[in-house]
Amino acid sequence: MLHLLRKIMNTGTVTEGHEETAVSDRFRGELRVRAEACGECRSCVAVCPSKALSIEAGVCSVNNRACLFCGRCVEVCEREALRHTPNFRLAELQGSLATSAGEILKQRIRQTLGRSLHIRHVDAGSCNACDFEMAALNNSIYDIQQYGIDFVASPRHADLLMVTGVVTRNLTQALVMTYEAAASPKLVMAVGACAASGQTFGQTYAIRGSADALVPVDIYVPGCPPRPQALIYGLLLAVDRL
Amino acid sequence: MLNVITTDSASLLAKAIGIYDNGKCALAAMFANDERSLCGHFALYCVFMSRDSQHITVLKALVAEQGQFPSLTPDIPAAAWYEREIHDLFGLTAVGHPDLRPLVNHENWPNHLHPMRKDFCMQEAAEADGDFPLPKVKGEGIFEVPVGPIHAGIIEPGHFRFSQAGENIINLEAKLFFTHRGIEKSVEGRTFEDAFYNVERVCGACTVSHAISYSQAVETLTGAKVPRRAQYLRVLAAELERLYNHIGDIGNLCAGLGFAPGTSHGARIKEQLMRLNESVAGNRFLRGMVIPGGVRMDITREMAFEVAATVARVQQDFNEVMGLLNKNDAFLDRVDTTGIVPLQAALDLSVVGVAARASGVNADMRRDYPYAAYGELDFKVPVCTSGDVAARLWVRVDEVAQSVRLIKQILSEMPEGLLQVALAAAKPFDSALGYSESPRGGNLHWVMAGENNTIYRLFIRSASYPNWPAVALAAPGNIIPDFPLINKSFELCYACLDR
Numbered sequence: 001m002l003h004l005l006r007k008i009m010n011t012g013t014v015t016e017g018h019e020e021t022a023v024s025d026r027f028r029g030e031l032r033v034r035a036e037a038c039g040e041c042r043s044c045v046a047v048c049p050s051k052a053l054s055i056e057a058g059v060c061s062v063n064n065r066a067c068l069f070c071g072r073c074v075e076v077c078e079r080e081a082l083r084h085t086p087n088f089r090l091a092e093l094q095g096s097l098a099t100s101a102g103e104i105l106k107q108r109i110r111q112t113l114g115r116s117l118h119i120r121h122v123d124a125g126s127c128n129a130c131d132f133e134m135a136a137l138n139n140s141i142y143d144i145q146q147y148g149i150d151f152v153a154s155p156r157h158a159d160l161l162m163v164t165g166v167v168t169r170n171l172t173q174a175l176v177m178t179y180e181a182a183a184s185p186k187l188v189m190a191v192g193a194c195a196a197s198g199q200t201f202g203q204t205y206a207i208r209g210s211a212d213a214l215v216p217v218d219i220y221v222p223g224c225p226p227r228p229q230a231l232i233y234g235l236l237l238a239v240d241r242l
Numbered sequence: 243m244l245n246v247i248t249t250d251s252a253s254l255l256a257k258a259i260g261i262y263d264n265g266k267c268a269l270a271a272m273f274a275n276d277e278r279s280l281c282g283h284f285a286l287y288c289v290f291m292s293r294d295s296q297h298i299t300v301l302k303a304l305v306a307e308q309g310q311f312p313s314l315t316p317d318i319p320a321a322a323w324y325e326r327e328i329h330d331l332f333g334l335t336a337v338g339h340p341d342l343r344p345l346v347n348h349e350n351w352p353n354h355l356h357p358m359r360k361d362f363c364m365q366e367a368a369e370a371d372g373d374f375p376l377p378k379v380k381g382e383g384i385f386e387v388p389v390g391p392i393h394a395g396i397i398e399p400g401h402f403r404f405s406q407a408g409e410n411i412i413n414l415e416a417k418l419f420f421t422h423r424g425i426e427k428s429v430e431g432r433t434f435e436d437a438f439y440n441v442e443r444v445c446g447a448c449t450v451s452h453a454i455s456y457s458q459a460v461e462t463l464t465g466a467k468v469p470r471r472a473q474y475l476r477v478l479a480a481e482l483e484r485l486y487n488h489i490g491d492i493g494n495l496c497a498g499l500g501f502a503p504g505t506s507h508g509a510r511i512k513e514q515l516m517r518l519n520e521s522v523a524g525n526r527f528l529r530g531m532v533i534p535g536g537v538r539m540d541i542t543r544e545m546a547f548e549v550a551a552t553v554a555r556v557q558q559d560f561n562e563v564m565g566l567l568n569k570n571d572a573f574l575d576r577v578d579t580t581g582i583v584p585l586q587a588a589l590d591l592s593v594v595g596v597a598a599r600a601s602g603v604n605a606d607m608r609r610d611y612p613y614a615a616y617g618e619l620d621f622k623v624p625v626c627t628s629g630d631v632a633a634r635l636w637v638r639v640d641e642v643a644q645s646v647r648l649i650k651q652i653l654s655e656m657p658e659g660l661l662q663v664a665l666a667a668a669k670p671f672d673s674a675l676g677y678s679e680s681p682r683g684g685n686l687h688w689v690m691a692g693e694n695n696t697i698y699r700l701f702i703r704s705a706s707y708p709n710w711p712a713v714a715l716a717a718p719g720n721i722i723p724d725f726p727l728i729n730k731s732f733e734l735c736y737a738c739l740d741r
Contacts, residue, residue: 003565003566003569004503004566007503007507007562007563007566008503011507011510014510023520024517024520024521024524025521026520026521026522026523026524026539027520027524027525028524028525028530047436049436049439049440050439068439068443069525070439070529070530071524071530071538072439075538084524121395121396122392123392123397123398123399123421125420125421125422125423126398126421126446126737127421127443127444127445127446127737128398128445128446128447128735128736128737129443129446129447129449129527130446131396131397131398131446132446132447132490133526134396135395135396135509136509136512136513136516138396138509139506139509139510139512139513140506140509140510141510141513151395151396153394153395154394155392165421166423168420168421168422168423169348169350169351169422170348170350170419170420170421170422171391171399171420171421172350173350174391174392174399174420178392200440200443201423201424201425201428201440201443202428203364204364204423204424204425204427204428205357205362205364205424205427206357206422206423206424206427207423207424224443224525224529225446225526225527227520227526
């Protein structure tokens with residue numbers, strides 16, 4: 001017992017606040033395009049594994065939700081028009097939360113939930129990277145509980161569902177039943193490129209698509225996988241804490 | 243040394259038993275390929291790897307259109323799940339298989355459709371409402387406990403059907419393949435380089451291992467000679483992957499029995515390693531580092547210094563945490579003698595990796611079939627014989643020390659040179675095997691090239707594939723509250739199996 005206590009004392013406090021945004025130099029965050037440099041050769045479009053890039057009317061745009069942050073487009077562009085930035089705060093509100101009618105919903109959420117949030121994780125067919133990053137939210141560094149946010153075992157106790165993975169055929173029923181079992185008001189967050197866009201592996205016989213093909217999604221958090229800080233950003237955005 | 247023997251389905255069983263030689267050559271993988279457009283037949287491939295020499299034998303059998311072949315399972319138990327998958331995805335029947343239930347296709351899949359056939363049309367795959375039988379144990383007082391696919395914690399999906407007599411587990415049936423995404427089909431027809439990004443995302447925790455195995459197969463097909471510096475950097479990535487997985491898995495194992503200090507410290511140390519991964523590769527799972535032909539990025543002197551310092555600090559910290567575990571009687575009481583996989587079962591099922599070494603099987607691909615730079619490096623392979631949860635824990639603890647040792651060698655002996663080479667043209671319909679030792683065990687990728695450096699067929703046999711049946715075997719005889727602990731002591735990836 002004393003050994004346990006000694007180790008705890010020696011370790012000290014390791015918890016970080018959510019404003020901590022330092023990333024390593026090599027981190028591949030949000031893509032930025034230098035429009036004036038783009039020659040419309042479309043090499044980037046051809047090389048993108050998840051079809052996240054498109055060039056229309058001379059403008060190269062990136063679908064963050066489908067982006068795998070692999071860096072291939074950056075390498076292939078001969079004019080260096082594309083680069084990854086350190087920005088990982090890419091969560092987007094959608095549907096009811098994003099409109100002006102959403103203000104009323106947000107107030108209701110704040111009243112009902114009192115700014116705390118219980119989350120049920122639903123793996124709808126992921127590779128487990130997003131799931132491990134979600135599990136990391138419970139560690140002593142990110143300590144999601146400091147915000148009054150926690151994971152629960154039953155969808156009945158959940159305010160928010162965090163969905164990972166392209167929805168597979170074999171998990172369709174589980175996803176839909178979990179959504180239906182959660183009581184209103186409820187929110188759904190699509191975590192990672194697979195849940196947010198469904199485009200990671202293209203279309204196959206076993207894949208249904210993105211999470212929003214089956215359940216209404218309120219927040220999208222891009223990444224492959226999104227870092228834990230990006231998940232916290234998305235969560236705080238969803239409960240209007242930012 | 244790789245040897246290919248071709249035969250017909252009538253002689254398959256006899257030849258397979260001959261090569262298997264009572265377990266001297268493990269059945270490492272078995273899969274089918276639709277080669278009707280090439281030679282008019284389906285082909286079956288059985289990959290045998292010798293346990294005491296560097297010898298791989300690929301036994302290829304041609305199967306006629308009506309698609310039957312003699313089942314290997316009664317003589318080679320490791321074939322059981324492979325033959326079920328072949329039946330589901332190709333419609334070929336292993337005659338004499340003791341348990342030919344569906345494996346990959348769940349109730350929603352129409353029975354008569356086999357998606358890995360080349361003439362399969364996706365539009366036909368409507369919803370079905372079939373059966374997915376899970377055998378029950380009958381008897382007075384026996385009841386079933388169903389768990390999953392959505393589990394209480396943050397974990398991948400799988401369904402477990404326990405047959406219980408009170409707290410005692412009489413039988414455990416696992417229904418997996420929930421995260422089956424059809425990745426092997428999605429890469430067919432894509433170039434080697436394009437398909438790579440799908441392969442890197444089969445599994446998060448085994449990213450580097452999949453990347454290395456696949457790249458090695460492609461490099462064999464294209465005759466590419468990966469530069470020595472790139473091989474060293476691949477080993478660095480692979481050992482960083484092993485480190486964060488082992489330490490995270492040990493933390494999760496503590497969660498399986500409610501030992502919160504172990505879980506908390508394990509997660510804390512793992513976080514330091516994930517951040518180190520990001521500073522080396524730009525991604526916390528080391529995605530983007532390995533590429534067919536070599537590696538995409540170099541490490542600077544500052545990075546090498548940071549890696550060495552972090553890994554040394556982690557080793558010290560980790561040793562202190564392990565000291566907490568092995569002094570704790572309540573902890574030891576839970577892990578000793580729980581979830582035993584006997585040596586003979588481990589051999590019969592071709593169990594690999596940590597689970598095999600914990601049951602007394604002295605095997606590690608890095609030493610037995612050296613790849614990348616492992617042939618030039620010095621490391622030990624720890625083996626335990628008790629086959630219980632404790633053994634799988636202590637093997638990991640020793641492997642952490644070996645990974646630290648390997649990383650030190652890599653950093654101090656890193657040769658100069660190029661990072662990657664271009665890929666030449668592969669000969670259409672040539673095939674090659676790539677392999678690496680993932681944190682869970684051997685990970686094999688078999689690639690057959692199509693025209694113009696595209697993929698005709700990819701088969702992935704991750705470490706989780708042969709090990710999942712061992713989990714089902716380890717549970718009976720224990721009490722059901724020990725199941726999370728047993729499951730976490732294997733810490734297999736569902737995504738690696740399901741693809």
